[in-house]
Amino acid sequence: MAEYWYIAEGFEEKVQSFLTNNGESEVDMMFTVPEKDFNTAGKGSSEVKNLLKRLGVESGVLRRIAVASYEAEINVAAHSQGGVMHSAVFDDLIHVRFEDEGPGIGDIEQAMVPGFSTADDLVRELGFGAGLGLPNIKKNSDAMHIVSEKGSSTLVEFIIFFA
Amino acid sequence: MNKKDSKYFHAIQILEDNCTGCTACVRVCPTEAIRVRDRKATIDPNRCVDCGNCVTVCEFHAIIPSSDPLDIIKNFKYRVAIISSSFFGQFSEDISYANAKQAVLQLGFDEVAEEAMVTDFMISVIREYIRENRDKRPILSSNCPAVVRLIQVKYPSLLPNLFHHEAPMSILTRFLRDRISKESNLNDDEIGIFLIVPCVAHVTAVHQPEGAYKHLQDGAFSTGMIYGKVREIIKSVQNNPIEIDTYPQGLTWALSGVQAELVDTDDIRALSVNGTDNVMDILSRVEDHYLDQYDYIVLRSCTNGCVGGCLNVENPFVAMSRIKKMSKDADNKIIHVEELERLYEAGEFAVTPLAPRPIMELDKDIKKAIQKMKKINEFLTMLPGLNCSACGSPTCYALAEDIVLGKASLDDCVVLKRNKPGDEDED
Numbered sequence: 001m002a003e004y005w006y007i008a009e010g011f012e013e014k015v016q017s018f019l020t021n022n023g024e025s026e027v028d029m030m031f032t033v034p035e036k037d038f039n040t041a042g043k044g045s046s047e048v049k050n051l052l053k054r055l056g057v058e059s060g061v062l063r064r065i066a067v068a069s070y071e072a073e074i075n076v077a078a079h080s081q082g083g084v085m086h087s088a089v090f091d092d093l094i095h096v097r098f099e100d101e102g103p104g105i106g107d108i109e110q111a112m113v114p115g116f117s118t119a120d121d122l123v124r125e126l127g128f129g130a131g132l133g134l135p136n137i138k139k140n141s142d143a144m145h146i147v148s149e150k151g152s153s154t155l156v157e158f159i160i161f162f163a
Numbered sequence: 164m165n166k167k168d169s170k171y172f173h174a175i176q177i178l179e180d181n182c183t184g185c186t187a188c189v190r191v192c193p194t195e196a197i198r199v200r201d202r203k204a205t206i207d208p209n210r211c212v213d214c215g216n217c218v219t220v221c222e223f224h225a226i227i228p229s230s231d232p233l234d235i236i237k238n239f240k241y242r243v244a245i246i247s248s249s250f251f252g253q254f255s256e257d258i259s260y261a262n263a264k265q266a267v268l269q270l271g272f273d274e275v276a277e278e279a280m281v282t283d284f285m286i287s288v289i290r291e292y293i294r295e296n297r298d299k300r301p302i303l304s305s306n307c308p309a310v311v312r313l314i315q316v317k318y319p320s321l322l323p324n325l326f327h328h329e330a331p332m333s334i335l336t337r338f339l340r341d342r343i344s345k346e347s348n349l350n351d352d353e354i355g356i357f358l359i360v361p362c363v364a365h366v367t368a369v370h371q372p373e374g375a376y377k378h379l380q381d382g383a384f385s386t387g388m389i390y391g392k393v394r395e396i397i398k399s400v401q402n403n404p405i406e407i408d409t410y411p412q413g414l415t416w417a418l419s420g421v422q423a424e425l426v427d428t429d430d431i432r433a434l435s436v437n438g439t440d441n442v443m444d445i446l447s448r449v450e451d452h453y454l455d456q457y458d459y460i461v462l463r464s465c466t467n468g469c470v471g472g473c474l475n476v477e478n479p480f481v482a483m484s485r486i487k488k489m490s491k492d493a494d495n496k497i498i499h500v501e502e503l504e505r506l507y508e509a510g511e512f513a514v515t516p517l518a519p520r521p522i523m524e525l526d527k528d529i530k531k532a533i534q535k536m537k538k539i540n541e542f543l544t545m546l547p548g549l550n551c552s553a554c555g556s557p558t559c560y561a562l563a564e565d566i567v568l569g570k571a572s573l574d575d576c577v578v579l580k581r582n583k584p585g586d587e588d589e590d
Contacts, residue, residue, distance in 0.1 A: 026533045027540065046447060055532040056524035059320030066451045091530055162529060 004108040004146040006138050015143045015159060018093065025088035025095070027051065033076040033083050033098070041077035044085040045069035048096070051089070057162050064140040065094055065160050072098045072156050075133045080154065093142075097157040105148040112138065171208050174229045174366035174383075175218060179203050181225035186552040188217035188226055193439045194316050194522065198565070199555030200575075210522045212312035213364040214439055214464045215473035228363045228474055231382035233270065233392065239355025239381065241273050241347065243339055245332050248278045249361045249417035249469040251489065252482030253390050258397055260489055261407050266393040266400045267359070268407070276339060279413025281331045284500045286425050288328055288507060293431055293458050299324050301434070301449060301457040304422070306330035309364035309464035310442055311374055311517065318446045319519030325374075326459075329512045331416065332358055332365075333376045337511065338503055355381040359389050361417075361472030362465060374517045385474040408496040411489045418483050419468030423461040435461040437468050525564075539563045546576055553577040 007015050029051065031044030049066045057065070069087070076083040076098050083100030105111050114135045134156075138144050141158035148154035184202030196210030197217060204225065206217075217226045236242045244267055251260050268275045293302050305311050305326045314321050329337075336356050343354050358369055360383050368376040369383035415421035423435030434457045436445045442462050448454050465471030470486065471479035506512060525539075526532040542563035549559065554575040556562040565571035574580060 027536050045451075049447070049450070051536070053317075053523045054525050054536060055529055056521070056527065057529070063320055063450055063452065070451050070453070089533065089536075091533060 001147050001149045001152065002105075002108050004112065004144075006141070006144040008142045011142045011161070014161065018090075018095075018159065023090065025090055027089040029087045029089075031073075031085045033073055033080075033085055033100075035077065035080065035082040037077055038074075041074055042070055044087075045073050048087050048094075051087075052094070055089070061160065061162055065096075068137045068140040068158055068160065069096050071133050071136045072096065072158070075156070076100050083153075092163065093159055093161045095157065095159050097155065100154050102151065102153050104150045104152040104154055105146070106150040108146050108148060171211070172367055172371040173206070173208055173211050173213055174363040174370070175206065175211065175213065175215070176227050176229050177204055177206065178225050178227060181223045183223055183225070184555070185223070186555060187220045187222065189552050189555065189557045191216040191220045192557065193313060193443060195557050195561055197557075198570070200571075207522075209520070210316060212309050212316055213362075213367045214309040214313070215363045216439060218363065218473045228366070228385065230360070230363075230366045230385040230388065230474065231357075233384060233388070235382050236271055236355055236357060240353040241343060241349055242271060242355045242357070243274045243276060243343070244268075244270075244272045244357050244359055244384075245276045245278065245335050245339075245380075246359045247332065247361050247365070247386065247417070247469060248282070248414045249472060249475060249482060249486075250359055250386055250389070251414055252417065252470050252486040253386060253475055253477045254393075254485075256485070258401075260409050260411065260493075262397060262400050262404060263393055264409065265405055265407050266396050267389060269396060269400060270389070270392055272357075274339075274343075275407075276335055277410055277413065278331045278335065278416060279410035280498050281335055281338075281500070281503065282413040282416040282422075283498070284503050285331050285334075285416075286422075288512070289326060289426050289459065290428065290431060292326055292328060293426075300455045301460045302326050303446075303449070304459070304461045304463075305374060305514075307364065307463045307465075307469075308368040308374075308376060309362070309439075310462045312364070312520070313439075313442065313464070314446065315517055315520040316522050317443070318450055319521055321446060321449060322517055322519060324449070325517070327514050327516065329514055330376055332380075333372075334503065334506075334512055336380055338506065341506075342502070357382045357384060359384050359386060361386050361469045361475050363473060364464065365472075366474075374514055386472070387474050387476050390476050409493065410496060410498070411493040414486045415490050417469040417486060419461060419463040422468075423459070426459050426461070431458045433457065433459040433461065435463075437463040437471070438466050439464050525568075535567050538567045542566050542573070545573065545579070547578045549578060551578070 048069055052062050073085055080100035081102055083098055086097045088095045111134050137158055142161050143159040145157045182203050184199045186199050188204055189197045189199055194210040194212055196207045197204055218228050254263050303324045358380050366383040369380045372379050419437035420435045423433040427433040436442055442464055467479040467483045470482035525535040546559040554562050556565050562571055
């Protein structure tokens with residue numbers, strides 16, 4: 001499996017300590033993201049946003065989380081055979097994981113290039129698939145991790161700190 | 164009017180004797196401000212945005228709008244009415260715009276002005292603002308007070324996107340007060356300026372001015388009340404008409420779609436939205452940066468815009484059609500806006516940014532908020548998940564939250580109580 005890591009400058013230690021501590025999350029949320037179902041896609045990220053508003057997460061951070069999770073959720077709906085979105089809220093950060101049923105990303109580095117897209121006609125017709133998905137998640141995240149391979153499932157996860 | 168328990172004024176009143184505890188209002192409230200406890204509805208004044216949805220939905224005349232009685236104009240020597248643009252859509256076609264306006268004048272005013280007089284000027288100010296603030300996209304309209312409060316309460320991150328100039332009726336108030344005090348020897352407190360408004364949010368804006376409604380008026384009259392009084396004298400007006408200026412093109416301001424069409428131009432892309440649910444959906448998308456391609460979004464809380472306000476008498480679609488017809492049929496009186504432009508250039512219409520009214524947070528401290536959220540989730544697993552609102556909270560989630568915040572208990576759940584073995588209340 002090919003792997004891609006991005007950690008924003010200055011966040012190396014915080015991300016490392018999060019990954020090694022392996023602590024238990026405080027609040028969890030799960031959503032299934034059905035394939036090509038653009039009516040429900042976006043619901044998961046919208047619920048996560050409502051949860052974070054309840055927790056009083058600062059509005060700038062909230063908008064970054066909203067953009068990243070909406071992008072990723074639409075990606076799963078548009079490009080995969082369906083998947084799940086799992087959000088884990090900790091005291092100081094949110095960790096959102098998207099795991100799908102394939103078909104996998106052939107070239108992750110290429111998918112990270114702004115404007116690159118493999119979206120099919122149906123997806124483009126619905127107004128998605130402009131190819132901004134993954135770079136936009138990266139832009140809004142403090143850390144991002146992708147594991148995938150052509151013909152296999154894809155994991156996209158990101159971490160955003162609250163302060 | 165509801166002034167107690169809160170720093171916020173609201174133009175909505177509950178008549179306890181009429182309330183049956185049916186929970187219809189609980190379910191239509193966009194900020195989950197209403198609870199029914201002991202079969203009576205109560206409104207949390209910190210959450211209420213004066214959208215009027217509960218007023219419209221209540222079948223028992225238990226939630227009623229408040230506005231000022233017409234008598235209060237007698238406290239002033241010179242009385243001016245400013246009529247909201249939706250007003251003339253209320254009258255059937257046998258009552259002309261000019262006659263209806265004359266009738267308003269004859270209710271005891273010295274002068275009648277209209278929101279419609281300054282809407283052209285507003286459009287140019289809005290366009291200039293959009294062009295000067297390229298860094299903020301989209302710009303959100305601020306003339307619907309319910310939308311502005313909704314943003315303060317639920318979408319505070321969007322406050323900087325609001326159009327930061329006064330609304331037309333507020334600008335007119337300032338302009339008229341200046342002109343009248345210059346032309347006459349009257350003191351400020353002898354000049355009474357009143358709005359005739361289509362909704363409770365505007366009544367609130369008059370009594371608690373802030374944001375786009377910073378210029379104080381002396382009262383707000385309900386469209387419905389004025390409509391009734393106009394109908395009483397309309398026959399005599401029709402028999403003795405006087406010459407009166409009308410501004411049919413400007414009336415389209417009351418229609419949510421038209422303002423967007425008017426602002427839309429080569430370099431400005433505008434979108435219009437109306438109805439509370441649509442407004443919330445769009446605001447949530449703006450929050451996600453998914454509507455950044457729009458330069459301007461016109462947001463109105465009521466169906467079709469101000470014609471849908473709960474103080475109107477006519478159906479919003481009929482009123483809309485009438486206004487469209489009027490605007491096609493006739494020409495506007497030319498309005499001289501030099502004085503308005505002078506005030507605008509002097510920065511008189513700019514408004515200070517509004518502060519958020521965050522009500523969604525469970526706790527100021529995020530760690531405590533998380534602990535409360537965990538408890539909410541625990542209670543949520545015990546509740547049936549029917550979202551029936553029979554407990555008086557809008558959803559099972561809201562009840563769980565009320566329990567954790569000490570405002571309710573599990574016993575409030577009607578379904579749980581029914582299924583509890585050996586309970587006395589069981590049939």
